[in-house]
Amino acid sequence: MExxxxxxxxxxxxxxxxxxxLNLTINSGEVHAIMxxxxxxxxxxxxxxxxxxxxxxxxxxxxFLGKNILELEPEERAKEGLFLAFxxxxxxPGVTNANFMKTAVNEVRKYRNLEPxxxxxxxxxxxxxxxxxxxxxxxxxxxxxxxxxxxxxxxNEIFQLAMLEPILAVLDETDSGLDIDALKIVANGVNxxxxxxxxxxxxxxxxxxxxxxxxxxxHVMYDxxxxxxxxxxxxxxxxxxxxxxxxxxxxxxx
Amino acid sequence: xxxIDNVSALFEKKFSKQICRDEDSERLVFFEKFKELGLPTIxxxxxxxxxxAFLNExxxxxxxxxxxxxxxxxxxxxxxxxxxxxxxxxxxxxSIDESFVKPxxxxxxxxxxxxxxFANTKLISKFSNFFDSSNPxxxxxxxxxxxxxxxxxxxxxxxxxxxxxxxxxxxxxxTLSNTLSFVxxxxxxxxxxxxIFINRSRDKVFANEIINFHLKRNSNVEVNILxxxxxxxxxxxxxxxxxxxxxxxxxxxxxxxxxxxxNNLNVLFNExxxxxxxxxxxxxxxxxxxxxxxxxxxxxxxxxxxxxxxGILDGTGRAVFNGKIYVARDAQKTNAYQSNKNLxxxxxxxxxxxxxxxxxxxxxxxxxxxxxxxxDQEMLFYIVSRGISKEKAKSLLLNSFVSENLExxxxxxxxxxxxxxxxxxxxxxxxxxxxxxxxxTNASL
Ligand SMILES: Nc1ncnc2c1ncn2[C@@H]1O[C@H](COP(=O)(O)OP(=O)(O)OP(=O)(O)O)[C@@H](O)[C@H]1O
Ligand SMILES: [Mg+2]
Numbered sequence: 001m002e003x004x005x006x007x008x009x010x011x012x013x014x015x016x017x018x019x020x021x022l023n024l025t026i027n028s029g030e031v032h033a034i035m036x037x038x039x040x041x042x043x044x045x046x047x048x049x050x051x052x053x054x055x056x057x058x059x060x061x062x063x064f065l066g067k068n069i070l071e072l073e074p075e076e077r078a079k080e081g082l083f084l085a086f087x088x089x090x091x092x093p094g095v096t097n098a099n100f101m102k103t104a105v106n107e108v109r110k111y112r113n114l115e116p117x118x119x120x121x122x123x124x125x126x127x128x129x130x131x132x133x134x135x136x137x138x139x140x141x142x143x144x145x146x147x148x149x150x151x152x153x154x155x156n157e158i159f160q161l162a163m164l165e166p167i168l169a170v171l172d173e174t175d176s177g178l179d180i181d182a183l184k185i186v187a188n189g190v191n192x193x194x195x196x197x198x199x200x201x202x203x204x205x206x207x208x209x210x211x212x213x214x215x216x217x218x219h220v221m222y223d224x225x226x227x228x229x230x231x232x233x234x235x236x237x238x239x240x241x242x243x244x245x246x247x248x249x250x251x252x253x254x
Numbered sequence: 255x256x257x258i259d260n261v262s263a264l265f266e267k268k269f270s271k272q273i274c275r276d277e278d279s280e281r282l283v284f285f286e287k288f289k290e291l292g293l294p295t296i297x298x299x300x301x302x303x304x305x306x307a308f309l310n311e312x313x314x315x316x317x318x319x320x321x322x323x324x325x326x327x328x329x330x331x332x333x334x335x336x337x338x339x340x341x342x343x344x345x346x347x348x349s350i351d352e353s354f355v356k357p358x359x360x361x362x363x364x365x366x367x368x369x370x371x372f373a374n375t376k377l378i379s380k381f382s383n384f385f386d387s388s389n390p391x392x393x394x395x396x397x398x399x400x401x402x403x404x405x406x407x408x409x410x411x412x413x414x415x416x417x418x419x420x421x422x423x424x425x426x427x428x429t430l431s432n433t434l435s436f437v438x439x440x441x442x443x444x445x446x447x448x449x450i451f452i453n454r455s456r457d458k459v460f461a462n463e464i465i466n467f468h469l470k471r472n473s474n475v476e477v478n479i480l481x482x483x484x485x486x487x488x489x490x491x492x493x494x495x496x497x498x499x500x501x502x503x504x505x506x507x508x509x510x511x512x513x514x515x516x517n518n519l520n521v522l523f524n525e526x527x528x529x530x531x532x533x534x535x536x537x538x539x540x541x542x543x544x545x546x547x548x549x550x551x552x553x554x555x556x557x558x559x560x561x562x563x564x565g566i567l568d569g570t571g572r573a574v575f576n577g578k579i580y581v582a583r584d585a586q587k588t589n590a591y592q593s594n595k596n597l598x599x600x601x602x603x604x605x606x607x608x609x610x611x612x613x614x615x616x617x618x619x620x621x622x623x624x625x626x627x628x629x630d631q632e633m634l635f636y637i638v639s640r641g642i643s644k645e646k647a648k649s650l651l652l653n654s655f656v657s658e659n660l661e662x663x664x665x666x667x668x669x670x671x672x673x674x675x676x677x678x679x680x681x682x683x684x685x686x687x688x689x690x691x692x693x694x695t696n697a698s699l
Contacts, residue, residue, distance in 0.1 A: 050639050053631070078641035090636035094654025103650070103685050104640040111641070143654075160640065 001028045002066075003168050003199045004049075009060035011041070011048050017058065018044045020224035026168065029196040033210055033235065034203045036221035037243045042203045043087050045221075046172045049201075050084040051077050065167065078104075079111035081167030085157035085174050087203075092144035097156070098126060100144050101163045108164060129162035133189040134182070150177035158189050169193075170201045175209040187212030207239040222246055257293050257309040264316050264430070265397060280372045285397035291390035300388070303574040303606040304516060304545050309488070312458050314428045316398070317348055328420060331452060334671035341417045343403050345463075347424060348431045350401040362406035371402045371434060380436070384466045384494040386520065391490050395462040398432040405436065407473075411443040416665050419447060421463060423487060424454040431461040437475075439467065444474040446665050451480065453487035460488045467494065469501035471525075476664055477503070479517065482510035482675060492518040497528035497557075506663055507534035507563075508672050509544045510679060516545040523550075523557040523585075534563040535656045537679060538571025538603070545574040552585040555615075561592040564656050567603035575624070578610040585615045592622040597629060597655055599648075649680035 004026040011019035018041045026032055034042055048055050049062065051074035062069050069077050092100065106116045117125065127137050133155040145153050154174050161169050171190070175183055187209055190200070202213060210218070210232065218234040219226045227246060228234065238245070265285050269278045293309065294301040323346050332340065341361075344351045350365050371377060386392055405417070423431060439445060453459055469475055477493065489512070495503055509515050521530045536544040550559045565573045575594040596605045607624040629651050637647035656676060663669040677683050 052635050052639075073638070073644070074635065075638040075641050075643050075647075078639055084639055086636065086639075090632050092633055092637065092650070092654060094657035095650050099685055100637075100640070100650075103646065104642050107643065107646070108641040164640065 002026075003028055003030075003064065004201075005061075005063045007061045007063075009045075009048070009062065010058040011044055012056045012058050013044070013054065018224055019048070021060070022221075022225055024219065024226060026199050026201060028199060029194075030217065031194070031200040031202065031213060031215045033213075033215040033218045034201065034221050034226075035205065035218065035235065035238055040221045041224045042221055043172055046084055046087075046170050046201075046203060049077075049082065049170055050074055075107075078164070078166075079108050083161050083164055083166035083169045085154075085161055085169065085171045087172040087176075089145050089148075089153040089157055091146045091148075093146050095144050096141055097144055097159075098140040101126060101160065104160075105163055125163070130159050132162055132192060133158045134185040135159055151179060151182045154178055155182065155186055155189075158186055158193075162189070162193055165198075167197065168199045168201065170203070172203045173205065174202075175204050175206055183208060184212070207235050210235050220246060255310075255313060257306075257312075257314075258289060260312075260314055261394065261398075261430070262289065264314070268316055268398075281397045284393045287387075288390050288393035288397055291388075291393065294390060300547065300576075302608075303576075304543075309460065312428050312460070314430045314458070314460055317425055317427075317429050317431075323347070323351070323422065323424065328422070331420070331422075331450065332418065334674075335416070335667045338667060339415045341415060342420055343405070343418065343435070344420045344422070345401070345403075345433050346420075346422050348400045348429075348433065350403055350433075361408065361411075362404075364404040366402040366404060368400055371399065377404065377436065380438075380468070381434075381466065383496060384520075384522075386492075386494075386518075389492070389518070391462045392464065392492065395432040395434065395464050395492075398430060399434050400432065402434040402436070404438075406438045407440055407443045407445055409440040409442060411440070411445070413444070414446065414665070416446045416448050416668070419449040419465065421449070421451045421461070422454070423452070423459045423461065425457060425459055426455070428458045429455070429460070431459060431463070433463050435463075435465045437465070437467045439469050439473040439475055441471045441473060443470075445476075447475065447477045448665070448668060449477065449479045449491075449493075451484055451487065451489055451491070453484040455486055458486050458488060462490050462492075464492045464494070467496070467503075469495060469497045469503060469528075471498045472500040473498075474502045475504070477505045478663060478665070478668055478672075479505070479507040480510075480672070481508065481512055481515055484511065484515075485513050487512070488514045490516045490518065492520070494520045494522075495530070496522045496524050497530065499525035499527050501528050503528075503530040504662070504664070505530070505532045505534075506659065507536070507546065508675070509534070509536040509546075510675055511537065511539075512542050512544055514543045516547060519546070519548045521548075521550045521559065523552050523554050523559075526554045526556040528554070528557045530557075530559045531662070532559070532561040532563075533659045533662050535659050535676070536563070536565045536573055538565070538567050538569075538573050540569035540571060542571045543573070546576070547574070548577045550577075550579050550590065552579070552581040552588045552590060552615075554582075555584060555586045555588065557585070558589040559591070560589075561594075562659060563594045564659055565594075565596040565605060566599065566652055566655065567596060567605055568599040570600075570602045572604045573606075575605070575607040576610065577608070577622070579612070579620065579622070581611075581613040581615050581618055581620070583614040586617040588615060588618045588620070590618070590620045594624040595655075596624075596626040597652065598626055599629075646682070649682050650685075653677065653680055653682055 006024040009022040609622040
């Protein structure tokens with residue numbers, strides 16, 4: 001089943017075109033990776049999907065579960081089942097992780113016509129899912145990301161992913177800033193969240209995350225477009241040859 | 255008719271006929287002084303952003319017959335204490351209702367009826383130490399003062415039981431209210447005060463209340479000032495504090511729903527090594543006005559003052575923060591901090607914030623800062639990206655903006671109560687209060 005379809009997407013920030021005609025289709029259960037040099041528009045794509053204000057869609061369409069998500073508010077997109085793990089998670093002082101997730105989960109459940117979770121079950125779920133990414137329960141009572149280390153913030157993103165149970169999860173450089181052990185924990189956490197009805201779009205610079213996650217497809221983004229797509233071997237090739245290989249007009253760039 | 259004419263006529267009628275009484279001649283002196291200073295205008299630096307001209311349009315009376323208030327009502331307002339012990343000093347419609355007062359063992363508690371304060375020379379001389387003779391309303395309060403409460407907290411008294419200064423206004427006409435209170439806290443004593451202002455009148459009440467605290471050596475006083483649901487009340491409260499060596503004062507103001515409030519918070523370090531924290535939260539919505547006017551006088555060395563006021567202004571709401579810090583030449587090693595932060599939720603909301611520093615000592619650490627801004631868009635987006643509505647996301651951020659000051663309340667029942675009041679105001683009760691999740695997470699972690 002088709003989950004996400006992006007057609008000829010062009011996005012501008014402050015009048016400057018950043019994404020310049022991007023096409024991508026993701027089906028249920030698939031894991032797609034997007035790689036590409038700094039500044040080519042990977043995070044821009046992630047933000048446009050999530051609905052961040054300030055991004056102007058100049059052309060093109062994005063369909064999520066058959067709906068035009070460009071017409072939906074960010075919170076509606078999340079309720080429909082879209083999740084973005086931020087490249088730079090934001091600190092929210094004065095709001096505990098537990099309260100944040102309680103509010104979010106209940107709003108999402110309400111939207112999906114599900115009963116609110118009872119307090120005890122919810123607490124169990126919180127602890128379980130935090131443990132999944134190696135965060136002990138003390139993090140639940142801390143304010144969202146406040147004073148968290150870079151790695152802890154990334155784990156907290158995956159914890160939230162686990163709580164919100166999305167249909168499509170977009171991971172924007174979740175692996176950067178993680179040490180080798182943390183990478184293993186987070187990757188295993190993500191792996192355990194893989195399901196036939198859950199898809200992933202993983203933005204990364206490194207092969208190492210993909211070693212754990214094994215993507216079905218790898219796309220290379222360059223100057224606002226996907227310039228080459230392939231299987232997981234493409235990531236190895238890229239790692240071996242570097243992006244200059246693309247710039248030199250080889251392969252998919254014809 | 256004008257406010258001055260209005261109160262002159264009231265004064266004439268009430269006191270002038272019996273001017274032979276000593277106390278009434280005292281009153282006359284104070285009243286003349288009030289007239290001399292007059293109703294402050296915005297040309298007066300202390301009232302620059304606080305226009306009182308509207309008082310000229312209201313015809314005030316003095317309360318003649320007082321409605322009977324039953325104890326049940328007071329209990330209802332204090333139900334947030336969950337029936338726990340408390341000491342209540344009830345200023346019901348301008349007079350202290352003795353029927354509420356429980357016997358107090360660790361206290362010397364006097365009620366000075368109807369002006370008998372003027373006969374008490376010892377108190378008068380104590381009072382003069384606090385007196386800000388540039389504030390005309392201090393004279394007005396003295397001229398009209400009805401009952402006064404005098405509390406003396408014994409040496410070393412230390413108790414969690416809060417002392418409630420309970421101001422309830424329930425008049426049937428536009429009315430003036432003027433009372434004086436004294437709290438003398440002896441050495442090493444520790445007390446917790448909650449001052450609550452509640453208005454049930456449908457007409458305007460103009461209340462000028464003076465509350466003086468004398469903190470003797472090493473005493474520790476927390477004063478929480480609660481102002482919510484006081485429509486129609488024009489309140490000018492004057493909390494004056496004198497601190498001796500080693501004394502610690504903590505003030506928390508909560509101005510949550512007000513017609514017109516002016517909090518005058520005056521702190522005087524009369525001896526070295528005193529500490530004072532002044533914290534406040536204020537919300538203003540359409541047509542609401544809150545003015546926090548603080549004065550910290552560092553007359554002695556080695557004292558610390560730390561002020562932190564936060565405001566959320568919506569609709570056509572207006573607020574003023576004026577924080578004056580004075581450091582005398584000999585007050586070396588003073589630490590004085592001041593911060594006032596504001597969030598504006600509408601284009602029509604207004605805040606006037608003004609730090610005033612007068613520093614004559616050279617070995618001083620003094621910082622101040624004031625901000626007025628809008629909600630952080632990055633934070634807002636992060637929250638809504640998790641499926642939380644924009645309204646709720648805003649509320650979470652607003653709650654977070656004031657949460658630090660909410661946590662500063664020491665008395666647990668009161669802390670929960672103010673947190674709940676703020677949560678209700680922000681429509682967040684379901685998150686913070688309707689489920690056992692907080693207790694569960696706290697208990698099981
Ligand atoms: N708010 C903004 N205003 C102006 N330019 C912006 C803004 N946000 C992004 N850009 C520009 O858009 C381009 C793409 O940025 P984006 O963050 O999407 O890159 P990226 O592929 O995620 O890079 P990285 O690998 O470094 O994370 C960059 O040139 C960046 O400077
Ligand atoms: Mg990026």
